[in-house]
Amino acid sequence: MATIEAPVRPAIRLHEGRFENEWLVDFTKEDNARKMRAAIDKVRGQLGREYDLIIGGKRIKTQEKIQSLNPAKPSQVVGIHQKAGREHAEPALQAALRAFESWSRTSVEERASLVFRVGDMLRERKFEFMAWLVFEVSKNWAEADGDIAETIDFCEYYSREALRLSKVTADAQLHGERDSLFYIPLGVGAVIPPWNFPCAIMAGLTLASIVSGNTVVLKPSSDSPTIAAKFVELLEEAGVPEGVVNFCPGSGSTFGNALVGHPKTRYIAFTGSREVGLDINKRAAEVPQNQIWIKRTILEMGGKDAIIVDADADLDAAVEGVALSAFGFQGQKCSACSRAIVDERIYDKFLDRLKARVEKITVGDPADNPNMGAVINEGS
Template sequence: MSTKIKESDYIHEPLTDFSLEKNRQVFKDSLNLVESQLGKDYPLVIGGERITTNEKIVSINPANKDKIIGTVSKTNKELAEKAMQAALTAFETWKKVTPESRANILFRTASMLRHRKHEFSSYLVKEAGKPWIEADADTAEAIDFMEYYARQMMQLKDGIPVQSREEESNKFKYIPLGVGIIISPFNFPLAIMAGTTVAAIVTGNTVLLKPSNNTPVVAAKFVELMEDAGLPSGVLNYIPGSGSEVGDYLVNHPKTRFISFTGSREIGCRINERAAKVQPGQLWLKRVIAEMGGKDTIIVDAEADLDIAASSIVHSAFGFSGQKCSACSRAVIHEDVYDEVVEKVITLTKTLSIGNPADSNTYMGPVIDQKSFEKVMQYIKNGKEEGKLVTGGLGDDSKGYFIQPTIFIDVNERARLMQEEIFGPVLAICKARDFDHLLEVANNTDYGLTGALISNNHDHIERAKEEFHVGNLYFNRGCTGAIVGYHPFGGFNMSGTDSKAGGPDYLILHMQAKTISVTHL
């Protein structure tokens, strides 16, 4: 299969219109297809070799704990080392492959994924518990990442022009780094996993992919897709396993050149600390690309459109059960409009449908697993001492890990509910005296990922542009839903390295610059 590099500008992959019956029926057919494929066993992929191990990771449907999505072979240290050696060997040839050829593999993979879009989205429904719309957006974003990074690589392939003098010719070019460890999360198990993986690959590196143990089947299917698109053996190695065993081993490894991680603050800091230590035989300082979460705020001033405010808060807080690093887990509202906005938020939240994400009418499905369920329920219990519970508050893990969308109001700005990342369907709301206070609360966490201001006041908007300290700042809309190429994504402070996925400088993080100067004799 051959796909030439397209000259036209790529906009972005359109979302599916599920209001059309024909689209709903096609998606239902895909869900049935995936249902018929559940329970399969997936081997490791190391240097193109399929390896089955006795120890398994069992992936279950978080909406129905009795349903097994698949069993996946589990990597140990010995196999991790085998994968490292395969990646090192493959790097020697892959780094010499032209950028055009590497980009074409991404274009082919994107085309194949587009053709199987509903199938992959159905795996997201089953394995990650994503409702239809969230799953469809996840798959679309994966396609966007591949299309965007392929085009970005074509822009960077010849380097960046620098000055030359009469007696010399100078060139500034980018070359690959080496072997990268990709550690991807469960919440965007296709988009983030694929995006971080192909960014490393298109820039000439080889990859050891350790996906989330909650969603390893989606990753296995993607690895198969890239192989079908013509990716050579050893460039992408699939090695799910324990973070404390395999993850630590590879982060410490002297041949690891970079680590691309998306996940919690705790693990991100641990990786950064371990990667900073130079191991015997290590020739470089490892590079860490980390996106570590957020405590994201929507602020509403006295001159806001209150319906837009309520809709932005609710959908940013409870989309995919609040399991987004960009989720609005706190809203700060000017005292003059506080009661009215709170009432609108509660009313809208009560209209959200909760249930099995395979049902087209479901807005919010389960949280990902038992550990997450217990953590969120504990925050709800603690929250009853920090604020007034006005809706939700109940959970049911008898069949799946379901938690009602939960709102606490009148919460102190320094309370745990307002400061700690919960990663679940819990929203804390507090009151602000004036615009200075709104900005003060917006900036009072350890994080700095996303935020939004709902306002019709030009001066407030201009102030927020300068003073609201987040990596992705939005106005008069929600604080989730960054689009590749439109909203480069990444945050400040404890939200990570501000690596700006889906942005013009993201690929450069996976390369090193080389200056070449030739003196004319």
């Protein structure tokens, strides 16, 4: 009788020392600029490929497709994706539930080791992933670098935090009791990230979930599904078991709502608009038949950020900071400076310098690394 060998689990390797942020790339160094140009050329040759849904490790094709387009060249197709519909919510949730049975019982050391490995692999391929951001969401090189560096940071930080939080504590002991405090995985999370940090936020919400022992149905933004597909490929290569992350691009109003309302969804992790976030909060508060818990929501719905400039501020530094914050990535960030509050004693001088600085901003194809690329879509 033939025997079926279990898949070999990668060796557990944990990173030592304190968390440190990933270093950003200095593109004034020609060697780094050359690596970035080479990565852009490599990714350009991979544009237009088709990507499947991934549910329980199985590749699934659909009749309807999502086309991801280069915002700077809308006729250029970055990726073609299967479009998950309402009918895919049930199999995706069931696949995640099946995986949860074993993944939630996997040691935190093994889960953290795996996420550390993802960060190591991403660090080796950071220029390639940066190039995908250049094409799919029109980030210039520095903005793409920041996105990928933050993704690596999440791999490092969340793994360390999972290990720290895994320790059982017993701070209070009452007579006649055995008291202990420990954290447990919740279940299946619906991860719904935005397009403006399509790697960092998408990966952050996903990695925090899985390193904690949860499983995920990932519905990336329809404007940026390709970078998510490449990241899921990286997770598979790193050894994430089938069903732990299920990749399902789809419409928010159909597939997304089906996920949010499903009785087996334990929590929803969302970043996006206030309108959609409040709708998710409302739907998640409803308790359908056969749901045995109250869903949890993690909702980040943007910001309205200001920079305050006092009379004794370094004006040149203040002008540079406001210009970069307000116009970096075309201002498409919840953290962008949308208003400057300036001391009236220096207001006119500040405004003149800011105007002169903004007039120097270059706009173009982010593959050529201007200050600004294109906004994400025609609606923007």
